[in-house]
Amino acid sequence: MFTIGIAGGTGSGKTTVVKKILERIPQDRVALVPQDCYYKDSSHLPMEERQQINFDHPDSLEWDLLVKHIRLLKQGKPVEQPIYSYLTCSRAKETIPVEPKEVIILEGILIYTHMPLVKEIDIKVFVDADSDDRLGRVIQRDMMERGRDVKKVLDRYEKTVKPMHLQFIEPSKRYADIIVPQGGMNEVAISILLNTIEKMLKL
Numbered sequence: 001m002f003t004i005g006i007a008g009g010t011g012s013g014k015t016t017v018v019k020k021i022l023e024r025i026p027q028d029r030v031a032l033v034p035q036d037c038y039y040k041d042s043s044h045l046p047m048e049e050r051q052q053i054n055f056d057h058p059d060s061l062e063w064d065l066l067v068k069h070i071r072l073l074k075q076g077k078p079v080e081q082p083i084y085s086y087l088t089c090s091r092a093k094e095t096i097p098v099e100p101k102e103v104i105i106l107e108g109i110l111i112y113t114h115m116p117l118v119k120e121i122d123i124k125v126f127v128d129a130d131s132d133d134r135l136g137r138v139i140q141r142d143m144m145e146r147g148r149d150v151k152k153v154l155d156r157y158e159k160t161v162k163p164m165h166l167q168f169i170e171p172s173k174r175y176a177d178i179i180v181p182q183g184g185m186n187e188v189a190i191s192i193l194l195n196t197i198e199k200m201l202k203l
Contacts, residue, residue, distance in 0.1 A: 001074055001100070002200060003120055006107040007172065008127030008180075009165045010056065011137030016184025017127050017193075018107050024194050029201065031073060031101040035108020037082045038066040043090035050089035056164030058113045070120045073100045102201060112172035125193060126176035129183035131162075 004021075008014045022030060040062050042050045054060060069079040080095035112118055112126070135157060142148040148156075173179065178196075180189040 001076075001102055001104070002122040003070065003074065003104040003106060004123045004125065004197065005111050005118075005121040006105060006125050006127065007109065007111050007169070007176070008183075009129065009131075009134050009169050010109055010161055011134035011141065012127045012129040013137075013180075013183030013185065014107055014109075014127045017125070017180060017190060018105060020184070020190050021105065021194065021197065025103060025197060025201070029102045031098050031104045033066075033070065033073070033081065033098065033104060033106045035061065035066070035106065035111055036086075037084050037096075038062050039084045039089075041082075041084075041091040043088070045089075047089075053089055054160045054164065055086075056109065056160050056168070058110050058168060061110060061114075063114045063117065067114070067116050067120065069098075070104065070106065070117065073098065073104050074120065076100045103197065109169055110172075112175045113168050118175055123193075123196065124175055124177045125180060126173045126178070127180045127183055128173070129181075131165075133183060 006014050006017055018032070022032075038061050039055065040060060042053060069081065072079050078097055078099050081098045083092040083094055083096060084090075085092065106121060111121070112124065118124070138157060138161065139150060139153050142153045143150065178189070178193055180186050180193070184190070
């Protein structure tokens, strides 16, 4: 059993890389753990305050629970993964059962900013992309999936996404074993990553 981290800035193409891995690796051999499920529950706060949450700062995550779940999966034990909603900034009462598999994929923008978690990751991948490309994807995603208008997206990008990227995410790239430039469209880099995974799985 081994753990693969897929990190990178917001809108860098991490999800595309994960999808390409899942297309090549049999589903019954992979467990997916998204960092986004582990944001702290803010249901006790007024909605106005919830909308000001900085999702790009490490303090927004419940690291202890995430590290605990990764360790349990590596020990061959199932976990109950939280369900987090960006619309309500709260966790659902329900959870998603995740069974231990040969490959654990951990995906998220901040996963290399917390050292106890970094130590649990065997292959560390950083998906790199130009800031303009990332901004374009963020605008499209936030409007479609999170109900924000362009002005709100741009305000948030300037106030939190960009400065947090420079302060936390970009420096965390130094922990990466593999850097995938040009986001999820770099077929050569992704092919090297896939070949590495397949060798480890003896596919």
